[in-house]
Amino acid sequence: MEIRMVLLDIDGTLVHQRRLVPSAHRVIAGLKQKGLEVALCTGRSVLHARRVQDVLGVEHGVYFNGALASSRGRIVQAMPLPNDVVERMIGFTRQHDLPLIMHTTDRAVTLSPIPEPLQPLLNAYDFSPIEVVDEYPLSDKPTVFQSNVLVTPDWDEEIQRQLPECLLYRWDWNAIDLQQGACDKSVGAQALFTHLGIKPEQAVHIGDGGNDIPLFRHVGISVAMGNAAAPVRRQASLVTKSVEEDGVLHACLALGLL
Template sequence: MQRDLSHGPREGWNAEPRLFALDVDGTLLRSDGSVADETLTAIQHVRSRGVEVVLVTSRGAAAVRPVATRLGMGAADVFISAQGALTGSWAQGSRLLVQDQQPCPVTRARAVVEAAVTAGFSVSWFAGEHWYVSHLDATIEEEIREIGVVPEVRPLLAEERGPDKLMVIGEPDRLEVLRNLAEHLPSGLTVQVSNPNTLEITRSGVDKATGLARYCTRRGLPLRDVVAIGDGPNDLDMFARVGTSIAPANARPEVLRAATLLTRSNDDHGVALALLTLVP
């Protein structure tokens, strides 16, 4: 039976989490893109108790940096970005240290770029700390406003190394065209839908769940000792593999149904409640 953490303390809860895997947008961050003081305090508390906190996000590494800085994360504090394709840390907020990278095959990535641009979409190409775009449009301008990072416009078909992730965002009136693009990806690639209008394209077999599993294997940490908190469909595979999954009240309906536990919304300090309830 699901338990709603907002309804009271954790009587009968026997789990002893060793790692919290936190989604960023819609989960850790409030709707205005900020980290609440209450959330920061809760993260500091669980860390002081020896519990690791790892950000697991579809964001590229560059867009993780301001969040990591706000949380006081340094070279020893790992994040998993680009939909599971890159695991690393930011050393003193300025130098990316890569632990694991699973890029897309470059020829297949170029084929997606060509098809998407021909269909009228801008394509985002994430590689390490870089965010490149085929061209600027309204969807990219909105993404810039949301994450506070500006991409470099670049001829993507000239890239010699595959990206960690491709992203294609469609306007609301072009979702059918976007779905058609997703259904005709080259082999060797996989797609996740993080929002109804956003395709996150990675190498086959790469997603948040596999990125987290690879990291935990290197750490010698059983996934049953991991608590994952997330709000989107791209968190569901991660939910299925960890010991405990938690959805904030603002999560998509299918995510709420899949979660072991429910917490308050991202605007009502849901992550802070979850962390302090499981690690009092």
């Protein structure tokens, strides 16, 4: 079936050590020249992804591991966390003195300053500036799409028990994402497919993380980066070179998309 859309993860796929890979501009320009729709599909917040999206000129995005999707500036899916869930999250993290960051569409906030020893983690992932606010809720309606709790894996089971409504995704030894349990990248991507009139089998997704697996299973062609862990590579239609070796470019060439 004809491919009409390419979805791309950011970290470990287009970005390595806080920098876009040299071939990223060539890839995006080439795909658009061929008439293909291109979307960034990431666990990052809108704020965190915006710099990459603007630099590359990508018009579609799936953020927060699927909780928010937008097309040419129009939101086509929004699944924020209910305020009562966020309030329980705040209560639990305060009780145990666990650093918590909350993400809206345009802010990253915390109720307590992030401890200095954890700043290198945020710097390594090029986090946007984090505001310290006095209270939550931030508004009358739900506005938090994702939270980061900066904890080691020994906390995962208890956090999941306390917040069963949430999807827990670990992206670093010292950090997890929490968001709506019904979300994953395939859910956000499907909102884009429906909006654009594209069938899932007409799409390619390229990524390197465990959060890419649900979308791998949903699209016509899935490509794992060479730097992906073995369980991720096993779920893909094919495996390309690593991010340092311009794996996205090589995949697009191999598939005849460029």
